[in-house]
Amino acid sequence: MRKKIAILLLLFFLIGLLGGCWSRREITEVAIIMGTGVDWTADDRIRLTVQIAKPGDFGAGGEAGAGGKEPPAWVVWAEGKTIEEAERYLAMKVPRDIYWGHSVILVLGEEMAKKGTGMVTNFFHRSRGPRETMWFMVTRGEAKDILETHSELAKTSAQAAGFLTRMETSYAVQSREFAEMLASKGVQPVVTGVEVKETGKAHGPGQENPPVEKEVKLSGVAVFKEDKLIKWLDEHETRGLLWLKGEVKKGAVTVPSPGEPEKEVSIKIRRSSTKIVPEYDGENLWFNVMINVEGDMVEQQSREDLAKPEKIKALESAMAGEIKARAAEALEKAQREYGVDIFGFGDAFHRKYKKEWRELKNRWDEEFSRADVNIAVEAHVREIGLLTTRASTPEE
Amino acid sequence: MAFFSRRRKKTGPADAKPNTRDSGQGSKKQIAQSLLLSPDLDENLRFLKQSFADCSDVVFREFLFAQREQIKLALVYVDGLTNKSQLSDQVMRALSLEIPAATDNTVITKANALHYVKMRGLCIHQVKETENLQEAVEAILSGDSILLVDGHATAVINGSRGWEARSIEESQTQGVVRGPRESFVETLRTNTSLVRRKIKNKDLKIESLTLGEVTRTDIAVAYIKGIVNEDLVTEVKQRLTRIKIDGILESGYIEELIRDNPLSMFPTVGHTDRPDRVAANLLEGRVAIFVDGTPMVLTVPHFFVEAIQTPEDYYEQALFTSFVRLLRIGSLLIALTLPSLYVAIISFHQEMLPTPLLLSIAAQREAVPFPVFVEALLMEIAFEIIREAGIRLPRQVGQAISIVAALIVGQAAVQAGLVAGATIIVVALTAMASFVVYYSGSLAFRLLRFPLMFLAASFGLFGLIAGLIVIVVHMTSLRSFGVPYLAPIGPLVPGDLKDSIVRAPWWAMIKRPHLVGQNNPVREASGMRPKPPQTTAQKGGDADAGRRQN
Secondary structure, three states, X not given: OHHHHHHHHHHHHHHHHHHOOOOOOOHXXXXXXXXXXXXXXXXXXXXXXXXXXXXXXXXXXXXXXXXXXXXXXXXXXXXXXXXXXXXXXXXXOOOOEEEOOOOOEEEEOHHHHHHOOHHHHHHHHHOOOOOOOOEEEEEOOOHHHHHOOOOOOOOOHHHHHHHHXXXXXXXXXXXXXXXXXXXXXXXXOEEEEEEEEEEEEEOOOOOOOOOEEEEEEEEEEEEEEOOEEEEEEOHHHHHHHHHHHOOOOOOEEEEEOOOOOOOEEEEEEEEEEEEEEXXXXXXXXXXXEXXXXXXXXXXXXXXXXXXXXXHHHHHHHHHHXXXXXXXXXXXHHHHHHHOOOXXXXXXXXXXXXHHHHHHHHHHHHHHHHHOEEEEXXXXXXXXXXXXXXXXXXXXX | OOOOOOOOOOOOHHHOOOOHHXXXXXXXXXXXXXXXXXXXXXXXXXXXXXXXOOOOOEEEEEEEOOOOOOOEEEEEEEOOOXXXXXXXXXXXXXXXXXXXXXXXXXXXXXXXXXHHHHHHHOOOOOEEEEXXXXXXXXXXXXXXXXXXXXXXXXXXXXXXXXOOOOOOOEOOOOOOOOOOOXXXXXXXXXXXXXXXXXXXXXXXXXXXXXXXXXXXXXXXXXXXXXOOOHHHHHHHHHHHHXXXXXXXXXXXXXXXXXXXXXXXXXXXXXXXXXXXXXHHHHHOOOEEEEEOOOOOEEEEXXXXXXXXXXXXXXXXXXXXXXXXXXXXXXXXXXXXXXXXXXXXXXXXXXXXXXXXXXXXXXXXXXXXXXXHHHHHHHHHHHHHHHHHHHHHOXXXXXXXXXXXXXXXXXXXXXXXXXXXXXXXXXXXXXXXXXXXXXXXXXXXXXXXXXXXXXXXXXXXXXXXXXXXXXXXXXXXXXXXXXXXXXXXXXXXXXXXXXXXXXXXXXXXXOEOOHHHHOOOOEOOOOOOOOOXXXXXXXXXXXXXXXXXXX
């Protein structure tokens, strides 16, 4: 009996050896990818560019990475017919396991985006490594250039681009959200646009013809039709897009001061909401968009007392008018020029008219282009502040 | 003086053979039990000297009675176990020099000498007579002295115990900031007196027995009648009397001999050197087992949650105590799982770390030559070595050694790139966390850390969780004197949660812990929550009325 127990115990412990260290992957054996870029090359191949962190240069201690301005990341690329093929070629250059789990951004080159994102996202959504929370973006040039830029604040340019997106000053899209937009017929995808900006700052002293520093900058949004990039919206129009999508979380609206129109007043947005109500009578389709916004007055160039109710009213209507103009601008461009519903009007319609949606969904973009849209903005200025004219500018 | 219960045998003169002693050379041990003293002092002394042959610490002192020199007396005691000044002042001097003359002119003769000695001569509080030689021998060995009077077959046992003992000091193992400082010592009577001073109640029963065939160690079982479950006392006593062993040198012997699940790593018998903890345990309906020769008193039944409870918890504010208890739970979990969690995440689940943390750890690990499991294991073992050395090494070299250990393990290993800084942090935090709960409470976790690390290194978090499940299943199966070890959490006893991982204020803990105190559940009046007095001032608005009422 005792012998039997001993043998059983022995076998039990040997099980551990049989399993080995299943799927073990030491931290020193992986190449941690910080950012991923995909380009469509001139000879019709896919080029996968990755930015790999050089852990030795991330030394927290100080002795490591102290010399030189060498970025603590390595940008390396490989080409292939598919992303996976490119990755396998990449594996021939990278002496460690390629590890996607911490990739912050997935950036597509303009050519790649025009060719269709389906060739790219399929791999990233299927495989286990990459996160669905990667910031998805399209550059106006080549994705490789974005990954090769430098950042003054973040350690790597991939992190810099990720943080920029996260600040929600522009329209931010995660890989998963892009997939959702792509799957819905009621909305066409829009993706954060980025571009490379030359700061004009010299790379190092004492060098002749010093190379110029390059940094990542947000630049509007890319407008897609299905999975193909068609056009861009600039920063101005992007604000309008955000208003219509109800995604404005921070920012300011600047309007002329009611009494002194040549001076400006800025109102910082506290909260906003957008409601899209579709109306359809079987023939005519129109939308009522209600934007509700609250803000605080934070800056005033004029010297008038804005705390009076009628001044506040005037300020609020000026603010509403400004927001409406912005929204109308973006709407005009999407409806008339690009002919794509990037605002999700189709989803709103789907929610209200389920049966009718079935007929309209396959020609939704045409229907959308013909639809009338009424934009109503209700703006409230909540705080004027206590700094009166006298305190900010001395009386003459 | 009442420790003879097991061996005491009322042997009347009728059933003893008067002549056994004269031929008593053979199997002395068996015969001695029924041996009686002889009226002849010399014969008694001869027998005792024979019994204590080669015992150089036994003193035989013969002297003469003060006024009647024909009456011989003898004092027998063990040198070092008795209070010598008491013996010489209150026995020798009193009897050989100062015994006063009887006021009624009674002449002291051989026949009434014993009566005089006992009633007038001896200035000792505890005096007892015996006719049994064996009882006299045991009395001598326990530190009492016996006085033999010529012509009387009776020995007077003087309660003159007094030996070198450590004084009552501050508790070394369970110190507190607020609360009594005293701790138990090695003397059983001192220990029981410390508890008696806290519980001045006739219902505090302290029963005695002797264990250890050779050491004859005194054991005391304490409980409060009316609160304790009588079945529990019976069970404790039954388990104690089962013990047949040559010696008991520490309460740990008894703990291992009476505990449930003898092979489990988790302590199902509690121990403490704090009188207030023992008193609190008794008040909740537990039983305490005192062992002579050790300051550690056992308490049963013992729950797992007691590992995170300290006496101070009941003296400090309830809210703060609850916070500290949660902290201790957290520390226990850290002590148990942190190294394995670290190994699992670093070698399997890097995606669980925030990116900057991952990069920082990766940077540290870049130059380290070993896999993280080997590294963590080496450091854990190194720390256990330092800890063990810290306990054993002589005080004088302690500081030097700990500096060297800290420098080598901490500084040099990291600088040489042999160990990552993060590993040092994990090991150090684990070590500190294991000291947050009291020493013996964390022993199981210190040990279980290693198998968990193996599991984590082979199967990642999956292995770690599997290991934790096995541990929890095992703990759930444990019983301590019939009470589930994980109570009041598993099984859930809602009322007892008031004093488990949090503590309710005293006015809210109206009932004793259900599983030990159900015999007498209510420990305090309800509705004692302090509140402003209901005065007429509040009703009528007259401030003075309120003051008068108070």
